[in-house]
Amino acid sequence: MTVGSLEFLGLLLLASALFSLVPTLPLRRAFLAACSAGFLWTLIPNLASWVALAIFILSGYAVAQLLRKWPSAVLLWAYLVILLAAFLAIKKYSFLAYIFPVVLSIPVSIVGLSYMLFRQIHVLVDSMQGETEHLTFWGYCNYQLNLFTLTAGPIQRFQDFQQSWTQLTPIPAGSYELSKTWLRILIGVIKIAAIGAGFLFAYTKSYSRLIEIGSGHPTLAVVLPWFIALFYLYPLYIYANFSGYCDIVIGGAALLGISLPENFVKPYLSRNVIDFWTRFHRTLGFWIRDYLFTPLYKAVAERNPATAKSFAFGCYFIAFVLAGVWHGSTSNFAVYGLIHGFGASATKLWETYLVRTRGRPYLKEYLQIRWIKAVAIAATLHFYAFSILFFPGPLDKCLAPIRILVRTLKP
């Protein structure tokens, strides 16, 4: 079953109607857990995957509890190394074919594992630092396996889940709020099934046509329109599909008493790459900032505050490449992350240059200039569209349109 499918929406309608009749908190929790278990049942393919999932969740909870009682960086790192190795093996990262080819034949597949990994790391770090009160096994399982955040974003923080979990009452109060929530879900369905699907169809057609044309000796005039089409169509598809998905899960979760964070805030109006990641899949952007970039940069700044800023660029690259690799098991995602690391560093370099040459008060003025803002938004949008060329599949597939375009530019 997929989010946005007719059966999912029908069951959500039924579940939300029944949920409002459930009288007590323990029963509402049991009800939500049963819904999540039912959804999970449709996604886990075999016994080996169930066992792997159980070990993943149980070990995470056990280590989090140990870290709460005995905070230890050694324990945290030792577990993280094992966890990441298991993650790479289960996700069957392509480089493993050269080192441990046997791993690729393990019949384990867990949908949403990437998101579970990020939630697990966050809980472990926060537990070690005393930031996870009331961490119970029941609550943790429901946090990790909640049907609304199981397969994709938004990446909810445990503390926010805990706030909803202690009450678990439908969030829309009154019929107007309820209608608005259902309207949001409906808009999400339209975004996925009509708008997103339309963009994807057009993108696929454009891609196929470009590859077909590229097999001959086309001119730039023939290639360019198809390249431009796929250049803009994929970002449009990604936004419609993922923001539609988030509309459905945020609305659906609210009906069952869970408040999920917003994941999209006009991302294609971002004025630079750093701004972009606070607007597009922003819960991922914030996770990267809080659990990758901040610890990395803070460690450098603590040791050498005077030169820390120069190392920030390295931290951007490391954080974004890791985040890129997290998206998928093939090398194209590393390229995607690398491009964003470059974008974030370039943003910071430009800002530093302006502050050094013109002073900080000028930077404030500069950021207010309308035409500069318009140019920055357009540049960021096109930068993202370029980066997302490396998203749809293996590197060769992603590079094919660029190769065809470059070939036509040669005299």
Added chain:
Amino acid sequence: MDNLCELQEVFHEVFDDDTIVLKGATTAAEVGGWDSLTHINLIVAIEKRFKIKFATAEIARLKNDDQNVGTLLGLISLKLAR
């Protein structure tokens, strides 16, 4: 010297701007250059000055829109009292 005055000194050092005057209601948007990077520099400087340690989740929360110098001071006082 109270915590607010000490915090103001830290701000002057980190932002290289002696004109900054902190109030409880001062937000990140009101201090020029208070971005993600400077936020971490600020946290490191505060940790050093007050001899305290912030958790990752606390550093993240302090970046939220509803946070201000008052909440930062509150957190510092809480940690100093422990």
